[in-house]
Amino acid sequence: MMGAAALALTAALFHVFNHALFKSLLFFGAGAVLGSTGERDMERLGGLIHRMPRTALAFLIGSAAISALPPFNGFVSEWLTFQAILLSPALPQWLLKFLVPAVGALLALSAALAAACFVKAFGITFLGRPRTTLAREAVETDRWSLAAMLAFAALCLLAGILPGYFIDALAPVTQALTGASLPRQEQLDWLTIVPIAQSRSSYNGLLLFFFIVLSAGIGAEVIHRFASASSRRSAAWDCGFPDPSPATQYTAGSFSQPIRRVFGSVVFRASEEVHLPPPGDARPARLQVRLRDVPWDTLYLPVARLVGFAADRLNRLQFLTIRGYLTLVFGALVALLMVLTVWQ
Amino acid sequence: MILDLLVQLGEMMVVLLFAPLLTGYVRKVKAHLVGRRGPPLLQSYRDLLRLLRKEVVLAHSASWVFRITPYIVFAATWVAAALVPTFATGLFVSYAADMIAIVALLGSARFMLALAGLDVGTSFGGIGSSREMMIASLAEPAMLMVVFTVALLAGSTQLSSIAVFMQGPDVGLRVSLALALIALVMVAIAENARIPVDNPATHLELTMVHEAMILEYSGRHLAMIELASSVKLLLYVSVIGCVFAPWGIAVSGQGLAAYLAGLAVYLVKLAVGGFLLAVFETAIAKMRVFRVSDFLGAALMLGVLATLLLFVSRVA
Numbered sequence: 179m180m181g182a183a184a185l186a187l188t189a190a191l192f193h194v195f196n197h198a199l200f201k202s203l204l205f206f207g208a209g210a211v212l213g214s215t216g217e218r219d220m221e222r223l224g225g226l227i228h229r230m231p232r233t234a235l236a237f238l239i240g241s242a243a244i245s246a247l248p249p250f251n252g253f254v255s256e257w258l259t260f261q262a263i264l265l266s267p268a269l270p271q272w273l274l275k276f277l278v279p280a281v282g283a284l285l286a287l288s289a290a291l292a293a294a295c296f297v298k299a300f301g302i303t304f305l306g307r308p309r310t311t312l313a314r315e316a317v318e319t320d321r322w323s324l325a326a327m328l329a330f331a332a333l334c335l336l337a338g339i340l341p342g343y344f345i346d347a348l349a350p351v352t353q354a355l356t357g358a359s360l361p362r363q364e365q366l367d368w369l370t371i372v373p374i375a376q377s378r379s380s381y382n383g384l385l386l387f388f389f390i391v392l393s394a395g396i397g398a399e400v401i402h403r404f405a406s407a408s409s410r411r412s413a414a415w416d417c418g419f420p421d422p423s424p425a426t427q428y429t430a431g432s433f434s435q436p437i438r439r440v441f442g443s444v445v446f447r448a449s450e451e452v453h454l455p456p457p458g459d460a461r462p463a464r465l466q467v468r469l470r471d472v473p474w475d476t477l478y479l480p481v482a483r484l485v486g487f488a489a490d491r492l493n494r495l496q497f498l499t500i501r502g503y504l505t506l507v508f509g510a511l512v513a514l515l516m517v518l519t520v521w522q
Numbered sequence: 523m524i525l526d527l528l529v530q531l532g533e534m535m536v537v538l539l540f541a542p543l544l545t546g547y548v549r550k551v552k553a554h555l556v557g558r559r560g561p562p563l564l565q566s567y568r569d570l571l572r573l574l575r576k577e578v579v580l581a582h583s584a585s586w587v588f589r590i591t592p593y594i595v596f597a598a599t600w601v602a603a604a605l606v607p608t609f610a611t612g613l614f615v616s617y618a619a620d621m622i623a624i625v626a627l628l629g630s631a632r633f634m635l636a637l638a639g640l641d642v643g644t645s646f647g648g649i650g651s652s653r654e655m656m657i658a659s660l661a662e663p664a665m666l667m668v669v670f671t672v673a674l675l676a677g678s679t680q681l682s683s684i685a686v687f688m689q690g691p692d693v694g695l696r697v698s699l700a701l702a703l704i705a706l707v708m709v710a711i712a713e714n715a716r717i718p719v720d721n722p723a724t725h726l727e728l729t730m731v732h733e734a735m736i737l738e739y740s741g742r743h744l745a746m747i748e749l750a751s752s753v754k755l756l757l758y759v760s761v762i763g764c765v766f767a768p769w770g771i772a773v774s775g776q777g778l779a780a781y782l783a784g785l786a787v788y789l790v791k792l793a794v795g796g797f798l799l800a801v802f803e804t805a806i807a808k809m810r811v812f813r814v815s816d817f818l819g820a821a822l823m824l825g826v827l828a829t830l831l832l833f834v835s836r837v838a
Contacts, residue, residue: 179550181529187677192679195669212666214585224643225643227585227586227587230587231585234585238587238637240582240701242630242633245629245633246626247626247629247630248619248623248626248627248630253594253623253626256626257622257626260622260666260670260679261679263670263672264670265834266629267674267832267833275833275834276830276833276834278832278833279826279829279830280669280826281825282667282670282802282824283663283666283667283825283829285661286663286667287659287663287822288679289662289663290629290659290661290662290663291659292661292668293629293632293633293655293658293659293662294655294656294658294659296633297633297636297637297640297651297655298655300637301636301637301641301651302640305585305587305637305640305641305643306640306641306642306643307583307643319804323765356653358756363546367539372616377678378677378678378680378683379620379678379680380617380618380620380680381618381619381620381623382615382617382618382619384616385618386615386618386619386623386627386769389601389615389618390594390597390598390601391597393596393597393600393601394593394594394596394597397593397596397597397600401574401746402562404574405574405575405579405741405742405745406574406575406577406741406742408577408578409577409578409579409580409741410577410579410580410581411576411579411580411581411582412579412580412581413581414581414582414583414642414643414644414738415579415581415738415740416644416645416646416647416737416738417591417646417737420644424643426645426649427584427643427644427645427648428640428645428647428648428649428652432648432652433640433648433650433651433652433655435652436653436655436656436811436812437655437656437659438654439812439815440656440659440660440815441659447564461838465820492550493666500793522600
């Protein structure tokens with residue numbers, strides 16, 4: 179079991195490290211967009227890839243990494259976590275036996291939802307056509323910010339294709355906390371990572387990356403040798419009826435509508451209402467979406483209400499006379515001393 | 523070592539060469555089942571060649587994401603397919619990535635394709651991307667649960683080891699495996715945009731998902747994406763064959779005869795898989811898009827159940 183504990187802890191720590199990399203990168207990207215357009219609402223952006231190509235590249239790499247897609251780093255820590263989960267039928271506790279596969283399923287679900295989320299975040303903000311003049315007139319961010327983002331993007335790729343070195347660096351921590359650590363990874367052939375045994379599971383990000391690049395290269399080479407190289411710019415096809423207005427694009431709200439309907443009705447109590455004016459009335463139709471955050475409503479809000487209620491009642495103590503304050507201080511002193519006597 | 527490399531290269535070529543044939547075969551069988559003659563078997567190859575000769579028409583608003591996506595999608599799908607033991611195990615790169623990585627590679631391809639759907643900024647591309655991600659948000663976890671089930675039984679996530687284990691005597695009939703097989707077939711249907719989830723033959727229905735996403739593509743870009751879709755279909759049939767019908771896969775180190783026999787058996791498996799798919803597609807009607815979540819939710823629950831059964835039934 180020590181090996182499993184070491185694997186799980188390594189996966190967790192490596193994921194924390196990876197998260198620090200891609201989350202910082204994505205926040206930098208969001209900051210660059212905010213600085214360049216002064217806008218935080220995705221629905222008012224779009225098409226920024228043409229104005230800010232380098233920021234877009236860095237943000238794309240961050241999005242792929244956070245969505246746990248190979249060959250980036252998020253996938254490696256997710257993979258290690260799955261390997262740890264697959265070791266857990268051997269656990270002696272029954273509660274954990276039930277809990278761990280459920281957690282595994284939720285992790286798989288959240289990775290897929292993260293991918294959907296970042297297709298939306300990148301796609302609506304950077305792709306498509308600009309939705310406002312702010313987005314149309316955006317400029318690329320400064321060189322220092324770009325350098326920071328691209329450095330993080332490079333680290334995301336590096337930790338994804340050479341994870342062995344990073345895992346080895348975590349070994350002292352897992353050794354100290356669990357009394358075991360994963361086998362040394364850097365001496366393995368071809369920089370493969372093998373958490374338990376070669377026959378069980380192994381992953382080689384470098385080889386995978388190399389093969390993807392090679393296959394893409396072969397594909398591109400064959401295409402350029404044998405296929406027609408001519409290309410031409412034209413209006414979008416859109417099934418024959420393209421509308422020049424950028425408002426006809428998919429928005430962030432419409433992109434997430436299917437997922438909202440599948441998951442949101444249970445988790446967020448999402449409800450949609452369509453207000454259609456009667457025939458002959460020229461007012462626009464309105465679609466209203468209501469979302470409720472259930473944990474917020476049931477867990478946090480009662481506590482917040484209680485604190486507010488108590489604060490309101492105690493507020494009166496702020497406006498006492500000097501005589502009243504002295505009585506209060508004396509009373510508090512007597513009460514505390516009595517508590518102390520009773521305590522002992 | 524050299525032999526493994528040769529087998530690996532052979533495998534990559536087999537996957538690439540037979541993928542359009544499988545697509546054409548499924549179309550042909552479907553046409554026969556509804557009493558039409560259907561296009562010739564080699565029509566998919568002709569379509570690809572014709573697309574290669576055509577000019578690419580790019581929308582004014584298309585960015586570099588739109589232009590690199592076909593190559594990335596093709597490469598990721600091809601590499602994923604090359605990692606599946608089709609006619610022989612012991613592939614050269616099989617230790618580089620396991621079944622989880624194959625699922626994730628297909629995820630990378632889908633991620634890029636969904637972005638390309640949003641790139642031009644049309645409503646059709648958006649609707650396709652949005653629905654594709656909704657389908658993927660259920661299909662991918664369901665697929666991973668199938669992987670978990672099989673991996674827990676075989677004690678490995680490597681497809682080569684799984685295939686060897688499944689050929690061995692320790693498997694037996696298991697409820698978990700049956701549940702996993704059903705879940706995997708459901709996921710395969712959804713992921714390959716087949717009926718009842720999506721319809722690969724329509725172009726202008728509002729029910730379409732995959733075809734809407736790639737609507738703006740033309741010429742050589744479209745050829746790459748079409749080829750990648752064919753390879754993906756072949757990949758899923760191969761995975762089902764390799765895990766649930768592993769007979770006849772040549773094991774590393776056997777002679778040339780074993781490899782040829784493996785190849786012949788593999789082609790039979792493809793034919794059977796394609797035939798069953800065509801029969802299923804003809805027998806069933808297309809679903810409303812919001813019923814797809816029930817369909818895939820069932821697949822996910824079957825997968826979770828299969829995994830949970832193994833967690834509970836195995837005594838440490």
